[in-house]
Amino acid sequence: MKLSARNVLPGRVVAVTKGSTTAHVRVELAPGLIMTSSITNEAVDDLGLKVGDAVSAVIKSSDVMIGK
Amino acid sequence: MKLSARNVLPGRVVAVTKGSTTAHVRVELAPGLIMTSSITNEAVDDLGLKVGDAVSAVIKSSDVMIGK
Amino acid sequence: MKLSARNVLPGRVVAVTKGSTTAHVRVELAPGLIMTSSITNEAVDDLGLKVGDAVSAVIKSSDVMIGK
Amino acid sequence: MKLSARNVLPGRVVAVTKGSTTAHVRVELAPGLIMTSSITNEAVDDLGLKVGDAVSAVIKSSDVMIGK
Amino acid sequence: MKLSARNVLPGRVVAVTKGSTTAHVRVELAPGLIMTSSITNEAVDDLGLKVGDAVSAVIKSSDVMIGK
Amino acid sequence: MKLSARNVLPGRVVAVTKGSTTAHVRVELAPGLIMTSSITNEAVDDLGLKVGDAVSAVIKSSDVMIGK
Structure with a gap:
């Protein structure tokens, strides 16, 4: 399935932390460049997410702000 | 100002395209790793965004999906 | 690619309207049940979206409100 | 109150799961068509959400992606 | 209809700007406190939004960041 | 850092409630006008958020709905 989301960024899972209903997953997109996902x-x-998995971080462009 | 957003990723503007009310801005986070923002x-x-500007892409972790 | 998004709802494109940078796409999920996407x-x-295409509407659960 | 959100989809609550701060609610929009909300x-x-309630799932069109 | 959104903030429309598909609406929540909506x-x-209308700005809590 | 987000609203923290992974923070923007953030x-x-802190609630305009 191809997505309309402009940002489908490949990386590797470096951490998975589960809470009571919500989990945080960290994905390394490039050396030292970490994306956190809830x-x-x-x-x-x-x-079946676990550390070391090859995944993509998927982000709709309307959810990306710019800071300068 | 420090932000609660877990993802504040530094990069450089590589394209700015304005529409009638909404613009698309592309930011290079690492060589070949482009983030598109609306x-x-x-x-x-x-x-005053223009190509070459040092900026950050700011993304709330609840807006990041994972694909595997 | 399997997605973390809890809502991946199959349907059929019934309208595509392009603006200057943003488009609206309508997807029929069930008879008379239309989802609009920007x-x-x-x-x-x-x-290559066009009327009649089989697609999925993909929505993160944190983007769904409840009204009662 | 009428909403600007393009998607106000009527359905029935089929599950409510509370976590420590965040809950997941499942709404059946059509037979077998379930929407999950956090x-x-x-x-x-x-x-006062409980199983069987008549509710609406409310989704802004800018939060709907398309997969094909 | 009562909403799950934690933020339903009453105000008055002070500006409406339509683009080709997306509009910007400004709502005054308190004297000098303006909320912009796309x-x-x-x-x-x-x-039928127009300047002077009594409206509410509706925002899901997961879409509110904190800066300090 | 200046943000593209159209809504950067100054206020004061009036409550912080931590869950297992997600916290709720309430910010008073004006007397009696409370914004809840997850x-x-x-x-x-x-x-280091605590009651009494001067902060800003930051909201992208595409995350603001209008109810009338």
């Missing part, structure tokens, strides 16, 4: 615990289980 | 034209003007 | 014109072109 | 526990309490 | 032109028409 | 516990710690 997803449901259920999604972590469905995707 | 912001208001007004924000482009306020920040 | 995406970039660029995404419309990349996916 | 909202605050506080919202669940305020709306 | 919605579809279609929503502006559906709600 | 951010990561990690962000609360990084910013």
Whole structure:
């Protein structure tokens, strides 16, 4: 499936932290460039996410702000 | 100002395209790693955004999905 | 690619309206149940979206409110 | 109150799962068509959400991606 | 309809600017406190939004960042 | 850092509630005008957020709906 999201950035999972319903997943996109994602615990289980997995961080362009 | 957003990723503007109310800005975060942002034209003007500017892409972790 | 988004809802494109940078796409998920999506014109072109296409509407659960 | 959100989809609550601060609510929009929503526990309490309730899933069009 | 969104803030429309598909609406929440909203032109028409209207700005808590 | 977000609203923290991974922070923008934000516990710690702090609520205009 190809997505309309302009940002589909490949990387590797470096951390998975589950809370009671929400989990935080960290993905390394380039050496030292880490993207943090908050997803449901259920999604972590469905995707079987674990450290070392090759994944993509997917972000809609309307969710990206610019700071200068 | 320090932000609660977990993702404040430094990069350089490589393209600015204004529409009638909404603009698209591309930021290179690492060689070949481009983030596309949709912001208001007004924000482009306020920040004086132009190609070559050092900026940060700011993304709330709840707006980052994972694909695997 | 499997997504962390909890909502990946199959449907059929019933309308595509492009603006100067942003397009609106309507997807019928069930008879009479229409989902409207705002995406970039660029995404419309990349996916070659047109009326009749089988697509999915993808929505992160944190972007869904409840009204009662 | 009428909303600017393009997607106000009527359905019925089929599950409510509360976490420590965030809850997941599932709404059936059509037979077999389930929408998952992450909202605050506080919202669940305020709306008195429970299985069987007639509700609407409310989604801004800029939060809907398309996959093809 | 009561909403799960934690932020339903009453105010008055002080400006409406339509683009080709997306409009910007400014709402004064308190003297000098302006909230800017980007919605579809279609929503502006559906709600018949015009300067002086009593409206509410509706924001999901997961879309609010904190800067300090 | 100046932000593209159209809404950077100054206020004062009136409550901080941490969950297992997600926290809720309430900010008073004007007398009686409260904005609720859901951010990561990690962000609360990084910013050292506590009641009484002068902060800003930061909201992208595309995340603001209008109700009328």
